[in-house]
Amino acid sequence: MAPLSNRRDSLLGPKPDPGVKASYAQMLSLALMLSLGVGLMALPNEISNTGTVPYAILFVCVVSGMNWSMLALLRAKAAVEERGIKVQSYRDLGYDFLGGDHGSRAVDWCVVGFQFGVCASYFSFMTSTLHTLWPHGPSETSFTVVLVPIVGVPCALKHLKDLGTVAQVATVTYAFSLCTVGFYAIHRLVVKGHVYNTQPFSGSPWGLIGLLGSLCYAFEGIPSTLCQMSNALAEPERAPELVTTSLVGLAIIFTATGYVCNFAYQDPANPITVSLIDEFGISGLPAAANWLVVISVALKFPMQFFPMAQQLEHALEIDRYVCKRDDEESTRLLPSEQTFIGERDGDRWSVAFRAMLVVLAALTALVVNDLTTIINVVGIVFGPSLGFIFPCYFDLICVRRRAYDRTKLEVAISIVVLCVAVAATFLGFGQQVVGLVRAYINGSDDDRR
Numbered sequence: 001m002a003p004l005s006n007r008r009d010s011l012l013g014p015k016p017d018p019g020v021k022a023s024y025a026q027m028l029s030l031a032l033m034l035s036l037g038v039g040l041m042a043l044p045n046e047i048s049n050t051g052t053v054p055y056a057i058l059f060v061c062v063v064s065g066m067n068w069s070m071l072a073l074l075r076a077k078a079a080v081e082e083r084g085i086k087v088q089s090y091r092d093l094g095y096d097f098l099g100g101d102h103g104s105r106a107v108d109w110c111v112v113g114f115q116f117g118v119c120a121s122y123f124s125f126m127t128s129t130l131h132t133l134w135p136h137g138p139s140e141t142s143f144t145v146v147l148v149p150i151v152g153v154p155c156a157l158k159h160l161k162d163l164g165t166v167a168q169v170a171t172v173t174y175a176f177s178l179c180t181v182g183f184y185a186i187h188r189l190v191v192k193g194h195v196y197n198t199q200p201f202s203g204s205p206w207g208l209i210g211l212l213g214s215l216c217y218a219f220e221g222i223p224s225t226l227c228q229m230s231n232a233l234a235e236p237e238r239a240p241e242l243v244t245t246s247l248v249g250l251a252i253i254f255t256a257t258g259y260v261c262n263f264a265y266q267d268p269a270n271p272i273t274v275s276l277i278d279e280f281g282i283s284g285l286p287a288a289a290n291w292l293v294v295i296s297v298a299l300k301f302p303m304q305f306f307p308m309a310q311q312l313e314h315a316l317e318i319d320r321y322v323c324k325r326d327d328e329e330s331t332r333l334l335p336s337e338q339t340f341i342g343e344r345d346g347d348r349w350s351v352a353f354r355a356m357l358v359v360l361a362a363l364t365a366l367v368v369n370d371l372t373t374i375i376n377v378v379g380i381v382f383g384p385s386l387g388f389i390f391p392c393y394f395d396l397i398c399v400r401r402r403a404y405d406r407t408k409l410e411v412a413i414s415i416v417v418l419c420v421a422v423a424a425t426f427l428g429f430g431q432q433v434v435g436l437v438r439a440y441i442n443g444s445d446d447d448r449r
Helices: 004-012 024-035 038-050 052-081 090-097 101-133 140-156 160-190 207-219 221-232 236-264 272-280 284-316 327-333 347-368 371-400 408-448
Strands: none
Touching: 024 160, 024 221, 024 236, 024 284, 038 052, 038 101, 038 207, 038 236, 038 272, 038 371, 052 090, 052 207, 052 221, 052 236, 052 371, 052 408, 090 101, 090 221, 090 284, 090 371, 101 140, 101 221, 101 272, 101 284, 101 347, 101 371, 140 284, 140 347, 160 236, 160 272, 160 284, 207 221, 207 236, 207 371, 207 408, 221 236, 221 284, 221 371, 236 272, 272 284, 284 347, 347 371, 371 408
């Protein structure tokens, strides 16, 4: 097997321009907005289904484990780069630690599967919300057809850095929607005294597996793009700080929003923004909050799409003919300030490929037609691998290679996180398969009747 350094072009494409960097504030906004989205909308329903105490315990475990694993991922990335190998994305770590091409493909499957599922859930959420705002208007299929080109054009951006400003705009629109939801929920709790779903324990213990999937889905925007964010950061030494700060911020937002909306609404099965319409009608601030959250999710779509498209393009070598050119010729063909994909990056083939991925995500949302199913399947099948299993395994391999020193306690923690995540993945996958089989059997029985 050829060493990674000799296969750099086929894996990583042309060298990144050193001037393409983003500030810490831009990357923090991007990190937050990658995880503030559809997953947060479903958390009150998860609290209602599992109970306030089990949710709190599992939530603390997931946040702590995620922070531990992401710091391990950065350590592994630094260890590889100390050997003179540039790590552009998660798949490059897979190549180094998981046995070459097979390892990079394993990471590709997880990143692509997760991000593709997230993109499909975005389409599902946007179309269902638009249909709620306009119940007598176009069908969800028609809304999907309109949304495809709207979210598809920004997906042809060349650099993750160019999404920093987009993330800040998405943050403002999403924050307004979230504040509106919080205002109405607190008003119901404090002024009207409407308090629901206060049971400390509810539902089956098996529901914790589904909750783990939802939490992995909610936080997984950070693991999928951490390597790219670290490379795009103008101060790369602050990458660990970026991880911890973003996870703490997300934990506070998730906890406050999840519990407040769980207590405020008797049936939090709908996304929290849609609950406003159910309670107060399609007018005023409730309607504005829903329109703005749709805009925010549409702006976020390219951020979730970017790592999936980048890794697929490298894996399929769509820009293979470009990689044969030397850096001087490539620089002459494409100025470093160019924003959208050009000849150096695959030209029309790359643009066509990304357009096809957008269409496939939209079709998946239409076929499945259930937001909760998409979130649970994507979260439990792909989430633990990206968020816990791979990073902790990489960490253990680095210790074995003596790339850096870790105490026995630190090694033991990585082993425990790894084993628990593996067990949860198998249990969750089995649970999803059983659920699909039962749904198929029940559907067949209904057809016979």
